[in-house]
Amino acid sequence: MIFYSSVTMRDLIRKYKLIIQGKHLPDTDSELLISSTSSPGNNYNMDVGNPRLFQQGYSSTESEDDNPEKTSTVTSQQYKPKKEHVLSRSYNNSLNMDNHNNALYDVLQHSSLNEIISETTKLLPSKNKMSDSVQQCKNVSNDIKEHYNHSLVTIFAIWNTTVGTSLLAMAWGMEKTGLFPGILINLFVVAVCLYTAYVLLKIFEKHGGDGIKEVPDLCRLLIGRWAEIVSKIFSLVVLMGGDIVYWILMSNFLYNCVVFVYDNITDIGSKQIIEDSILCPKKPFLLANETHLVQTATNGSLFYQIWQLYSTVPIFLAVLLFPLLNFKSPTFFTKFNSLGTLSVAYLFIFVSVKSFQWGINISDWSIEFSVKPTFCVLSGMLGMSYFIHNIIISIMKQNKHQNHNGRDLSIAFGLVCFTYLFLGVVFYTTFPLAKSCIEDNLLNNFSKKDVMALIARILLFFQLFTVYPFVTYMLRADILTAISMIFGKERNKEFSYIKTIIINFSFVFICILxxxxxxxxxxxxxxxxxxxxxxxxxxxxxxxxxASLKQEGALSIPAIIIHVIIIILGILNLISQFFITD
Structure with missing residues (x-):
């Protein structure tokens, strides 16, 4: 099969110049730009998505339009490709080209689009009408480059994606563990998560390619089909767990915001609760009796009979949110990603202000060095806090400087760890009541009348209100993909309002329960x-x-021991959760 005639790159550009100027080519050069299928018997399908340096034949230019007599013979008789093909290095061994064609192929593959454009531009007249087309090619090249992100953007993307609802529960996790053991467990878990995330990137660097895009694909390639299925199932577990937590938090925030408005309109409870009172829902009598009096005074009203946090509010939330779940594409909600950063920034300010007002409130520092029996609460929670492994490859592939992946990943995980530790440690050490009063949602420790807490609830509510449809969309898409993979029916992945409504209703029903x-x-x-x-x-x-080391013949006993220990730690972490009561 002949791709191009045996000419050097300089001859190729020279003849391209002759075509542009409307001059006839010698017969020996007439097939210079012919597609690979012009020769009989060549039926290779080369269209694999690579940049098209040469389309079939050559596209008409303004110079050709100005000289129809000169170009008609060439275009009508000599340039009749049957099918368009694209240069692909993966087929290099099967093309059976001569040495000259191989050399030319390598030049084309390893020369950037800008270099080819630059060489072509040097040979063209300064006022040639092809300059506009060349400029368009440069713009396309620039657009391709702009697709990649700088290190700062990549680091922020990892931080913004990883920091989640665990932020509200971090102080609660510290209380279950002990202050200093909690800090050490945090550092240990983030180190393990960083290492395993980096391992995934290095494995993808070695084995990634066509059809290998995510962790499940790597599992199928290196471990087996069962590993791919397991990884996809547990990716769904993460999304479903996130949806449930989001629903609980949205119900909580919606309930408190509406109660705040209702109490201010009806002036109920304004005398009983001061604006910045601190609550201990587990032990209400640790505070003055005002909190209890408000509960008994308001629970008898019709409003509080209808508006109940653990019965009616989740259903009211479904009425508001369910219509938004049935869009064909959730791209509209991705425009509100900045709300996540705003919410985290406000939580920093909120906790800092409250902590400054309270001061340090630890009576016996020696107790904080001992590990509590419930320390596994924190280790289990951190598995969700630092979880980004199912999408880390997609994020890091867009990094402009791939050789900085390790550095950028380390910085991002360090920032995530600092974010969690700051809120957890500061809130825990300054909380003025008994540490056992700290709630798994720290905003529950503040009265509905607390204005700063109200602002935090509003911000978080709108953030989750826009995130939930997007997470549900990903969950639905993954489920439909899994169904089509199991039953082998591609039409299961096609959008259908009936299918979408049924699946979304199932999700919402589970969340309400x-x-x-x-x-x-x-x-x-x-x-x-x-x-x-x-x-x-x-x-x-x-x-x-x-598995990768085994393929390379480099699997050693120390490597086996280290990675088996990591697996055992994960198993023990899961088992321990069933022996702890909150």
């Missing part, structure tokens, strides 16, 4: 984190690493 009967986000986060973290943080990266 949890919001009514198990509204404890700390418990949900630690179980989800321990379960999904076992697969994505501990097991799969370790198995992939050992």
């Amino acid at each position: 949890f919001a009514c009967f198990m509204p404890r986000i700390g418990t949900l986060i630690r179980y989800t984190g321990a379960l999904s973290g076992l697969i994505y943080i501990f097991v799969m990266p370790s198995l992939l690493k050992m």
Whole structure:
């Protein structure tokens, strides 16, 4: 099969110049730009998505239009490709080209688009009408380059994606562990998560390619079909767990915001509760009797009979949110991603202001050095807090400087760890009541009349209100993909309003059940984190690493021991969650 005639790059550009100027080519050069299928018997399908340096034949230019007599013979008789093909290096061994064609192929493949354009431009007259086309090619090249992100953008993307609802429960996790053991466990878990995320990137760097885009693809390639299925299932578990936690929090925020408005309109409870009172929902009598009096005074009204946090509010939320779940594409909601950064920034300010007002409130520092029996609550929760392993490859592929992936990933995880530790440690050390009063949603420790807490609830509510449809869309798409993969029917992935409504109704129904009967986000986060973290943080990266080393013949005993220990830690972390009561 002949791709192009045996000419050097300089001859190729010279003849391209002759075509542009409307001059006839010698007969020996007439097939210079012919597609690979012009020769009989060549039926290779080369269209694999690579940049098209040469389309079939050559496209008409203004110079050709000005000289129809000169170009008609060439275009009508000599340039009749049957099918368009694209240069692809993956087919290089099967093309059976001569040495000259191989050399030319390498020049084209390893020369950037800008270099070819630059060489062509030097040979063209300064006022040639092809300059506009050349400029358009340069613009396309620039657009391709702009697709990649600088390190700062990549770091922020990882931080913004990783920091989630665990932020509200971090002080609760510290209380279950002890201050200093909690800090050490945080550092240990983030180190393990960083290592396993980096392992996934290095494995993808070695084995990634056509058809290998995500962790499940790597699992299928290196471990087997079963590993791909398991990884996809537990990716769904993470999304479903996130949806449930979001629903519980949105119900909580909606309830408190509406109660605040109602109390201010009706002037109920204004005398009983001061504006910045601190609550201990587990032990209400630790405070003055005003809190209890408000509850008894308001619970008898019709409003509070209808507006109940653990029965009616989750259903009212479904009425508001369900119509937004049935869009064909959730791209509209991605425009509100900045709300996540704004919410985290405000929580920093909120906790800092409250902590400054309270001061340090630890009576016996020696107690904070001892590990509590419930320390596994924090380790399970951190499996969800630092979970980004299912999409880390997609994020880091867009990094402009791939050689900085390790550095950027380390900085991002360091920032995430600092974010969690700051809110957890500062709130825990300054909380003025008994540490056992700290809630898994720290905003529950503040009265509905607290204005700063109200602002935090409003920001978080609108953030989750825009995030939930997007997460649900991904969950629905993954489920439909899994169904089509199992049953082999591609039409299952096609959009259908009936299918969409049924699946979304199932999701919402499950979320309502949890919001009514198990509204404890700390418990949900630690179980989800321990379960999904076992697969994505501990097991799969370790198995992939050992499988890759085995392929290279470099698998050693120390490597086996290290990665088996990581797997055992993940298993113990999951098992321990069943022996702890909140």
